[in-house]
Amino acid sequence: MLNVDFAIGHFNVVAYVVLMMIGFYAMTGKTNLVKKLVGMNIFQWSIILFVVSLGAKHEATIPILQNDHSSPSGMETIIEVTHYVNPLPHVLMLTAIVVGVATTGVALALLLRIHKRYGTLEEDELLEKLRFTPPGATNQ
Amino acid sequence: MNEHQPAAPIFIIAVPLIVAFVLPVLGLWKREAVFPLALAALVGSFTASIVTTWTVLVHGPMEYYLGGWTPPWGIALYIDHLSALMLLLLGCITLIVAIYSKRSILHELPDKEVPFYSVFLLLVTGLVGIVSTADLFNLYVFLEISSLTSYALVSIGGGAAVVSAFRYVILGTVGAAFFLLSIGYLYSVTGSLNMADLYRILPDLYDSTTVLVGFAFFVIGISIKMALFPMHTWLPGAYSDAPSAVSALIAATTTKVAAYVLIRIMFFVFEPQFSIEIVFMTTLLGWMGAVAMILGSVMAIVQTDFKRMLAYSSVAQIGYIVLGVGLANAVGFTGSVLHLVNHAFMKGGLFLVAGAIVYRTGIREIQGFRNLSIRMPLTTATFTICAFAIIGIPPTGGFFSKLYLILGAIEAGNWIFVGVIVLSSVLALTYLTNVLRYMYFPEETAVEATGSSPISEAVTRREVPWTMLGPMLAIAAAIVLLGVFNGEIVDQFIKPATPTGLPR
Numbered sequence: 001m002l003n004v005d006f007a008i009g010h011f012n013v014v015a016y017v018v019l020m021m022i023g024f025y026a027m028t029g030k031t032n033l034v035k036k037l038v039g040m041n042i043f044q045w046s047i048i049l050f051v052v053s054l055g056a057k058h059e060a061t062i063p064i065l066q067n068d069h070s071s072p073s074g075m076e077t078i079i080e081v082t083h084y085v086n087p088l089p090h091v092l093m094l095t096a097i098v099v100g101v102a103t104t105g106v107a108l109a110l111l112l113r114i115h116k117r118y119g120t121l122e123e124d125e126l127l128e129k130l131r132f133t134p135p136g137a138t139n140q
Numbered sequence: 141m142n143e144h145q146p147a148a149p150i151f152i153i154a155v156p157l158i159v160a161f162v163l164p165v166l167g168l169w170k171r172e173a174v175f176p177l178a179l180a181a182l183v184g185s186f187t188a189s190i191v192t193t194w195t196v197l198v199h200g201p202m203e204y205y206l207g208g209w210t211p212p213w214g215i216a217l218y219i220d221h222l223s224a225l226m227l228l229l230l231g232c233i234t235l236i237v238a239i240y241s242k243r244s245i246l247h248e249l250p251d252k253e254v255p256f257y258s259v260f261l262l263l264v265t266g267l268v269g270i271v272s273t274a275d276l277f278n279l280y281v282f283l284e285i286s287s288l289t290s291y292a293l294v295s296i297g298g299g300a301a302v303v304s305a306f307r308y309v310i311l312g313t314v315g316a317a318f319f320l321l322s323i324g325y326l327y328s329v330t331g332s333l334n335m336a337d338l339y340r341i342l343p344d345l346y347d348s349t350t351v352l353v354g355f356a357f358f359v360i361g362i363s364i365k366m367a368l369f370p371m372h373t374w375l376p377g378a379y380s381d382a383p384s385a386v387s388a389l390i391a392a393t394t395t396k397v398a399a400y401v402l403i404r405i406m407f408f409v410f411e412p413q414f415s416i417e418i419v420f421m422t423t424l425l426g427w428m429g430a431v432a433m434i435l436g437s438v439m440a441i442v443q444t445d446f447k448r449m450l451a452y453s454s455v456a457q458i459g460y461i462v463l464g465v466g467l468a469n470a471v472g473f474t475g476s477v478l479h480l481v482n483h484a485f486m487k488g489g490l491f492l493v494a495g496a497i498v499y500r501t502g503i504r505e506i507q508g509f510r511n512l513s514i515r516m517p518l519t520t521a522t523f524t525i526c527a528f529a530i531i532g533i534p535p536t537g538g539f540f541s542k543l544y545l546i547l548g549a550i551e552a553g554n555w556i557f558v559g560v561i562v563l564s565s566v567l568a569l570t571y572l573t574n575v576l577r578y579m580y581f582p583e584e585t586a587v588e589a590t591g592s593s594p595i596s597e598a599v600t601r602r603e604v605p606w607t608m609l610g611p612m613l614a615i616a617a618a619i620v621l622l623g624v625f626n627g628e629i630v631d632q633f634i635k636p637a638t639p640t641g642l643p644r
Contacts, residue, residue, distance in 0.1 A: 027310060040310050044317050051324035089327065092277050096320055099284045103313050106291050110306045113298065130300055 019046030167254030186231035218274030304377030318361030325354030366398030369432030384495025392488030412641035426466025432459030437567035472548025537622030
C-alpha cells in the first residue's frame with residue numbers, strides 16, 4: 001500500500017498527518033494538562049496548515065490582477081486561473097486561526113483556575129484531589 | 141443584488157450578538173438593567189424566529205443573502221421547515237432557561253450575572269447561527285462560537301467544573317478540528333462551501349476518495365460534538381458539575397443542535413443515497429445509536445448523583461436520535477426529529493428540576509430526595525411529567541417520538557432495533573422510578589436510606605420562587621402539548637422537511 005511517489009506528490013498531506021498524530025499523542029499520552037493543550041494546538045494547526053496548502057499552485061502568483069483598468073490592454077487580458085493561487089482557503093483559515101486562538105485562550109484561563117484551586121496541573125494528582133472517578137471517563 | 145429581501149432571519153442572529161457585547165458595558169454602571177436587557181434580546185430573537193417560521197410555513201423555505209451577495213460567492217442564510225422548527229425550539233428553551241436563571245444564578249453565582257448573561261447570549265447566537273446558515277464554513281464558525289461559550293458557561297462556577305470544562309475543551313476542539321478538516325477536503329474537490337451548491341456538485345464525486353474521507357471526518361467530528369456513545373466522555377462531567385441553569389441550557393440545546401448538523405449534512409449536503417448505499421453510514425450510525433441507548437441507560441442506573449444520572453440519560457437519548465437517522469426511512473427521520481425536539485424539552489425540564497432541588501435543599505444525591513413530594517409538590521410533579529416523557533408514557537411527547545422510531549424500525553425490517561428501543565425504555569423506567577420512589581414513598585425508602593425506622597421529621601411545604609417554578613411548569617405543559625399536538629408538528633414541519641431521497 002505504501003506508495004512513495006504518491007507520498008512525495010502529496011507531501012502536504014503526509015506532513016499534516018504526521019503533525020496531527022504528534023498532537024494526538026500529546027493529548028492522549030501526556031498527563032500534564034499544559035502538554036495536552038499544546039497537543040491540541042498542534043492538532044489544530046496541522047489542519048490549518050493543510051487547508052492553506054490546498055490553495056497553493058506550482059509557479060502561481062498572488063491573486064492580484066497586474067493590469068489596471070485604465071490601460072487598454074488590461075481589459076483584454078485573459079485571466080488564467082492557474083496563474084494565481086486560490087486565496088479562499090487562506091481567508092477561511094484566518095478565521096479558523098482566530099477560533100484557535102480563542103480556544104487556546106479559554107483553555108489557558110481554565111488551566112489558571114485549576115492551578116489556583118488545586119495547585120497542580122498533573123492529571124493523576126488532580127484526579128486524586130478531586131476524588132473523582134467518573135464511570136464513563138476511562139481515557140481523556 | 142436583491143434589494144427587497146425580508147430582513148427577519150438576520151435579526152434572529154444579530155440581536156443576541158449585539159446585545160451580548162452591550163451587556164458588559166451596561167453592567168459597569170447599571171447592573172439591574174442587565175437581566176431585563178438580556179431577556180429583551182432573547183424575546184427579540186424569538187420574535188424574529190416566529191416571523192421567519194410564519195413566512196416559511198406560508199411561502200416555503202426562505203433565503204437571506206448577507207450584504208446582498210448571492211451564493212456561491214456570498215454567505216446566505218437558508219431557513220427551511222427543519223431550521224424553522226429548530227429556531228422555535230431554541231427560542232422557547234433559551235427564553236425559559238433565562239427566566240429561570242435569574243434567581244438560580246443569584247443563588248449559585250453571586251456577582252457573576254453580567255458575564256453569565258453576556259456569554260449566554262453569545263451561546264444563543266452560535267446556536268441560532270448554526271441552525272440558519274447555508275454555508276459550511278460559517279457553520280463551523282458558529283459551532284465554535286457555541287462550543288467556546290459552552291466551555292465558559294460550564295466553568296463559570298469554579299471548582300470541579302473547571303476540570304470538566306477543560307476535558308470538554310480538549311475533546312470539543314478535536315471534534316471541531318475534524319469538522320474543519322472535512323470542510324477542507326470537501327472544498328478541495330468541489331470548490332464550494334454553499335450547501336445547496338455542494339448538494340448539486342457532490343453526486344458526480346461520490347466515488348472520490350477525498351469525498352469519502354471528508355465525510356468520515358465530518359461524522360467523527362460531529363459525533364464528538366453531540367456526545368454519541370464512545371465519544372461521550374466529556375458529557376457527564378460537563379453536565380453534572382456546571383451550575384444548574386447552565387446544565388439545563390447546554391443539555392437542552394448544544395447536543396441537539398449538533399444532531400441537527402448531522403441530519404443537515406447527511407441528508408441535505410450529501411444525498412441520502414450516499415449515506416445509505418455508498419458508505420453504509422446509516423447502518424453504522426443505527427448500531428452506534430443502539431449501543432448508546434443501552435449503555436447510556438445502564439450507566440444512568442448505577443449513578444447516585446441526580447445530575448450525573450440525567451447526564452448519562454442524555455447519552456442514551458442521543459442514541460435514540462441517531463438511531464432514527466440510522467433507520468434511513470421517512471418514518472424513522474420523523475421519529476428522530478420529533479425526539480430531538482421532545483428531548484430538548486424533557487432534559488431541559490429535568491435539569492431545571494435538579495437545579496430547583498439544589499436551590500431549596502442543597503441535595504444532589506438521589507437518596508436524599510425523601511419527602512420531596514411534600515416539600516416541593518409542584519417541582520416533583522414537573523419531574524414526574526418529564527420522567528414520563530423520557531420513559532415514553534402517553535400523552536407526553538416522548539411516547540409519540542418513540543412510537544415513530546419503533547414504526548420506522550419495523551418498516552426498516554430491523555426487529556433488533558425495536559427490541560433495543562423497548563429495552564432502553566424499560567431501563568429508563570428503572571432509573572427514573574427509583575427517583576420517584578424516593579420522592580413519593582418516604583416511609584418505604586427511609587429504612588434503606590438511613591438504616592433506621594421512619595423519622596417523623598417536620599416536613600413543611602417550601603417551593604422555589606415563582607420565577608423558577610413558572611419556567612418548570614411551562615416546560616411540563618410544553619411536554620404534554622408536544623404529545624397532544626404531535627400530529628401538527630409532523631404535518632407542518634417534519635413532513636415538508638423530510639429529504640426527498642429517503643424511502644417513504
